[in-house]
Amino acid sequence: MASKISDDWNVLRHGPLVPLSDNLWWVEGDLPDMSLKRVMTVARRGDGTLVIHSAIALGDKELRELEALGRPAVLLVPNGLHRLDAPAYLKRYPDLKVYAPRGSRAKVEERVRVDGAYEDFPADDTVRLETLDGVKEAEGAMLVRSKDGTTVVLNDAVFNMDPKKDVLGWLITTVMGSAPGPRVSRLSKLLFIKDKAAFRENLRRYAELPGLVRLVVAHEKVAHGDDAARALQRAMTFL
Template identity: 30%
Template structure:
């Protein structure tokens, strides 16, 4: 087993649950604390999910309005009833991306709630996702029809893609675990008790690939750095950067990508 598969095998069994009563639905058992839905730019929103009393980073869900006004959900997080109703008011959930082998925690119950939801994964992720839910489409083949560009990271063991989403006012890049942005403000707001352990793990205080990412995901430091630099040069105008763990970036996005690349020099 290579080191990336070992990492995902170790973390794939992590399944925290909410405190529920005997009358609770399976959806309710997946609803953990989370932020409100917050707009990042026209047609794109995010939600921050928190694992209470767990020494792990918060997670991010992206909600994106497709050209037909339906919704794409990246890295799904179960929401309380008022918030899921707010999500539905934005559009009909149509596509759910399971972005890598461990960001699948709530995928099954999303499919149960929305039976017509199209479950999409990168090709390499399909065997992992299908341990819990049927995968209907492969991201690289299916998403371009919606104007979405799927970028295969260079210098990273195959595990996930980066998604370039067109916006009315620019572009968004959606990453999962190959970049973090756990700023001090973000950690203080959501998980103040975990700030120091996350810093000790080399995951906090900067935008870039973490110590664990370098150890388990990266196979060519130079190639990964050059890939980030290429994104900064070619994805323009870049208005939003989202990562699965950390504060979304809404200013100086191209410069932030170059800074993440420079950390690999």
């Protein structure tokens, strides 16, 4: 995918900007040359500015809707594989502050400027970041507090999608063990989960968060309500 990364605003097919809560929005879009879908999550901080997690280049209508929500101020690049539209966002919004997990920073910086690691992010009462344990600091979590409760936003640490039938999709979802979800994929365990017990403790802690109302992951399905805790608990069984 690296050869496709540029600072051009290249809009692939995507869905609408879906409100999940009073300060949280979600977009699902295509990936080049594969059937998997990717997800962008947008959170609005207490000061009215926007935090964009795993950016997707939007069409004109959705881009106007995004900008009407607040000023894009922070771009989170959640690992070295989710860089596709990051350069385009930084070109369009040059004042963005870019953050990436410490263990993925070097890979992200091959394509886009990074201003800090997740622990450098200025948290407030609505949005904070954590680095996950047991994953070589390669991934983290965004926790968003809304009027209806708390949302946990992960990346490739947990997958929640259905198997695919095309060749590449079948390889990723079946051979690499990424579906059916929710689950921790075989590929994730091979690439970056080095301490399963420590990582399992992260998922347990998130599942037991008071007021947990939502789990968002990088690829496809959102788990709502009690399903959010159940999704995290099920994912733990794959470690």
